[in-house]
Amino acid sequence: MARTAHESAALRRRSAIELAVVVGAAAATWALASVLELHESLVAFFARHESWQADELAIALGVLALGLAVHALRRRRDAEQALASEQRALADAARLAERNAELARGLIALQEDERAAIARELHDEMGQACTALRMDTALLKRAVALGDAEAARAAASRADQQAQSLLRGVRGLLQRLRPAHLEMLGLAAALEELCAGWQARSGVACSFHGAAEAAGGLGAEAELVVYRVAQEALTNVMRHARAGRVQVLLAREGESLALLVEDDGIGLPPEGERRGLGLLGAAERAAALGGTLALEGAAGSGTRVRLTLPLQPQRQQQALETTP
Incomplete structure (x- = not known):
């Protein structure tokens, strides 16, 4: 963006310099013609060569100069429009790049939040479920060793409930990571x-x-x-x-x-x-x-x-x- 602004300022400076050169050249030509009396000399020259219609050449040259001036002005306007279009395109590209960078930062933060949430769920819910399951299996082993059928059945029932809870938690995490139900x-x-x-x-x-x-x-x-x-x-x-x-x-x-x-x-x-x-x-x-x-x-x-x-x-x- 700064580069295009610099180019626009440089284009205006060149245009001003060229205009000053043209005005200066015209003034110098007028001064030189006044000193050398070029008009009188040209009139005498054209009079001697009237058969060639040389006196009409000045009008043709004037039209040519006017046409070149109009052409130059149109090219300058086209250049300014092209430069302005480039500035708008660069501004749009800068806004898009900023938006993409913001999106990338947001998506990275969102991914990290999701990972942190999964880690908390693994630690808080599944970790506790695994600990409770190990405790119930230990109680089950002890009850079996002691021959206490009632305590063994209670421990086995609690272990089954913990296993089901753990399975639901695993399925929930898998569903968040990749919805398998879409395929099934x-x-x-x-x-x-x-x-x-x-x-x-x-x-x-x-x-x-x-x-x-x-x-x-x-x-x-x-x-x-x-x-x-x-x-x-x-x-x-x-x-x-x-x-x-x-x-x-x-x-x-x-x-x-x-x-x-x-x-x-x-x-x-x-x-x-x-x-x-x-x-x-x-x-x-x-x-x-x-x-x-x-x-x-x-x-x-x-x-x-x-x-x-x-x-x-x-x-x-x-x-x-x-x-x-």
Whole structure:
């Protein structure tokens, strides 16, 4: 940006210098012509060569000079417009680079927060479950050694409960890291299970509407983007929205798939206070797949997250059209 501003100032300085040179040359020509009486000499010359129409040459040269002056002014204007366009392009590139850097920093922070949350869950919940399981198995061994059938049954029952709790925790972590239900059940069923699990954890009513065939033709990467957007939107509702009801809708709109997550909470905060780097990252992934992600809502009127992705046949057609 500083370089282009310097170039613009240099262009103006060169134009001013060239204008001064032209004015100076014209003044020097007038002074020289006055001293040498060039006009009288030219008149006498043209009179002797009237048969060649040499006296009309001055008019032609004047028109040529005027045309060259107009041409120079137009080229200067074109150069200034090109320079201004380059400045705007560089400014847009700088803003984009700043936004990408901010996104990268936010995604790194989000990744570290997720890792810290998983580490806490492993330590607090699964670590405690493993410790309790070891204690119950130790009690079971002791009861068996003593021949105390009642104590052995109680210890075995507690160990079974701890094992089930540990299994649920492992499944929950795996679901957060990689939703296996997408591959086993499909997108619609996985979203329905996500809503049911989220409702059980949050206590907020969450309804899902969508048919399995709505996502037909959507690739595995696009299905993961849809799932992550729904997951992040529900997480934001739980953290910030103070909602009493959430609705998740999956529908086909022509050659596109639309996901809508809508709540009746407090709405979006002011522009400068908005959160949700997870949704920002999802928006970048959606854009890479030819889709869009929109966040709508005002204070007190709830929030709506809308994701639109082109289905696979359309993407393949676009790829064919853009292939050289």
